[in-house]
Amino acid sequence: MTVVQDTAAGFQSAALTGGRSLRQIIWARLRRDRVAMICLVVLVLFYLIGIFGPIVGGMVGIDPYKFDSASISDNAGKPVLDWGGISAAHPLGVEWGTGRDIMAQLLFGLRISLVIATSATLITVAIGTVVGIIAGYSGGWTDSIIGRFMDLVLAFPFLLIVLALSGVLTQRLTQLGVPEGNPSRILYLILVLSVFGWPYLARIVRGQVLSLREREFVESAVAMGSSKRRILFTEILPNLWAPILVYATLTLPAYIGTEAALSFLGVGVLPPETTFGAMLATSVTYFNVVPTYLFIPGTALVILVVSFNLLGDSLRDALDPKAIH
DSSP states (O other): OHHHHHHHHHHHHHHHHHTOOHHHHHHHHHHHOHHHHHHHHHHHHHHHHHHHHHHHHHHHTOOTTOOOGGGBOTTTTOBSSHHHHOSSSSTTOBOTTTOOBHHHHHHHHHHHHHHHHHHHHHHHHHHHHHHHHHHHHHOHHHHHHHHHHHHHHHHSOHHHHHHHHHHHHHHHHHHTTOOTTHHHHHHHHHHHHHHHHHHHHHHHHHHHHHHHTTSHHHHHHHHTTOOHHHIIIIIIGGGGHHHHHHHHHHHHHHHHHHHHHHHHTTOSOOTTSOOHHHHHHHHHTTTTTOTHHHHHHHHHHHHHHHHHHHHHHHHHHHTOTTTOO
């Protein structure tokens, strides 16, 4: 009787531990990683602030477009109070020369930065995944043509192209029906980040598909007469989520930093709208007298980017098949 009970208990334990799906195993590993959980909470807060921050700002009466002349002096627009004008009315201070609330600018600027980076990441992942799967599975001339095209895209000097074509392409987008001004500039940033970003993921996916197409489950699908579309997106694609998710979590913070750099160089949104990069560009002029205006948006940008990078590293470890047990 004891042997039977022990055997039954063993099978029950195996069912409890071995019956979990891959998603449950990955989530369990992430939950044990304190750094990953902290970063995940921070990122969720950033996205909630980006979505609901402007609404909350309007409810509490802070406006990024409102000029507060009482908070700045006649001496070149210097904030009246020390530390950049930090007070109860302006918890993070005011902008030099205008008196606009910095907290309100952060709330609105975060939303624009996240919209640009998230949209560009989704487009990059979609294009890179599809092109990489087709190139890796087809082989032959198709793979060669796609490979040379990726090399051509990567050969362009990204920064120079973005700066040189900014005016021309935003005007073209306006002619195609996109509203003039910031909507066309935001769409331009999304498209240019996506166009120059997808080849990196496509190469990773292609390399994975080259090994997957020789696996037994793919050969079985071919022998059963499955269509190429089914083989690519039903049989192969589910086995690529690990590198795709890791790449996405590392690409999004890179795009946030790139958007900030482009806004710093004048390619981003136009005033009175703002982003992290635009705030940093404005704050550099007054760094010697109001350093808080540089440190506040700079610190927020660093926390956002570092949280994404650390979460990407933790996700990569959780998706490692050698570590899953």
